[in-house]
Amino acid sequence: xxxxxxxxxxxxxxxxxxxxxxxxxxxxxxxxxxxxxxxxxxxxxxxxxxxxxxxxxxxxxxxxxxxxxxxxxxxxxxxxxxxxxxxxxxxxxxxxxxxxxxxxxxxxxxxxxxxxxxxxxxxxxxxxxxxxxxxxxxxxxxxxxxxxxxxxxxxxxxxxxxxxxxxxxxxxxxxxxxxxxxxxxxxxxxxxxxxxxxxxxxxxxxxxxxxxxxxxxxxxxxxxxxxxx
Numbered sequence: 429x430x431x432x433x434x435x436x437x438x439x440x441x442x443x444x445x446x447x448x449x450x451x452x453x454x455x456x457x458x459x460x461x462x463x464x465x466x467x468x469x470x471x472x473x474x475x476x477x478x479x480x481x482x483x484x485x486x487x488x489x490x491x492x493x494x495x496x497x498x499x500x501x502x503x504x505x506x507x508x509x510x511x512x513x514x515x516x517x518x519x520x521x522x523x524x525x526x527x528x529x530x531x532x533x534x535x536x537x538x539x540x541x542x543x544x545x546x547x548x549x550x551x552x553x554x555x556x557x558x559x560x561x562x563x564x565x566x567x568x569x570x571x572x573x574x575x576x577x578x579x580x581x582x583x584x585x586x587x588x589x590x591x592x593x594x595x596x597x598x599x600x601x602x603x604x605x606x607x608x609x610x611x612x613x614x615x616x617x618x619x620x621x622x623x624x625x626x627x628x629x630x631x632x633x634x635x636x637x638x639x640x641x642x643x644x645x646x647x648x649x650x651x652x653x654x655x656x657x
Contacts, residue, residue, distance in 0.1 A: 436524045449559070450562050452562035454506070454516050454559075457515055459487070459491050459493075463622055464487060467524075467531075469533045470533060470535060471534075471575065472534045472575050472576070472577060473536075473560055473563055473571075473575065474577050474578070475556070475576065475578050475588050475592070475596065476504060476527075476536060476588050477539055477541055477542060477589045478538060479542050479543075479589065482546045487504075487507040490502045502517040503517075503524050503526045504518065504524065504526050504538040504558060505517050508540060509552075511538050513555070515554050516540070524536040527582050528631055529583070539552050539556055539588065542589060544654075545584055548595065557603045573600060578592070578593045578596055580593060589606060
């Protein structure tokens with residue numbers, strides 16, 4: 429099912445806790461946060477896993493972990509559970525705490541599991557594809573290898589795990605199929621869109637590379653120092 433793009437600017441004026449994304453059902457979590465910063469630009473999506481545990485961890489649990497780290501709350505904007513349920517994490521328009529140096533312009537999605545040892549299931553992959561397509565339609569860019577990344581594309585970490593990272597191309601293709609062939613509506617009403625017209629963001633990795641080394645606490649209860657607060 430192709431998604432009808434939404435004519436909305438990329439700069440958010442208020443925190444959007446219950447934002448409706450086209451074709452996506454998100455379960456509200458009503459989490460309480462400390463002080464948050466508004467994200468002014470959104471032009472990329474970064475995919476993560478929990479790591480260290482393959483349990484079906486909830487957004488509320490990760491929220492408690494991150495609060496214990498002294499953070500404002502959960503650093504990811506969305507958490508995808510084992511059954512494919514998408515849970516709300518940090519407010520969509522707030523700056524996340526999921527990828528050091530890239531939080532200012534990105535949305536963070538955590539697909540629950542430890543994908544160094546396990547595989548993401550099809551319910552999770554399908555939900556992730558719908559969520560990514562919905563976010564792309566909402567923010568006005570297409571899902572491509574220049575807009576959807578794994579955490580390891582930017583930081584020295586195994587996240588989102590080898591088994592998920594090697595399926596990112598498949599996930600991007602699935603997201604693009606949901607997104608459809610018509611891109612986001614521009615201010616003048618022109619629906620045409622060419623992915624090659626999208627500029628690269630500042631600091632973005634030019635291509636996917638396998639980075640060696642697993643950072644301790646890549647997700648879960650440890651300190652997450654590499655994610656940025």
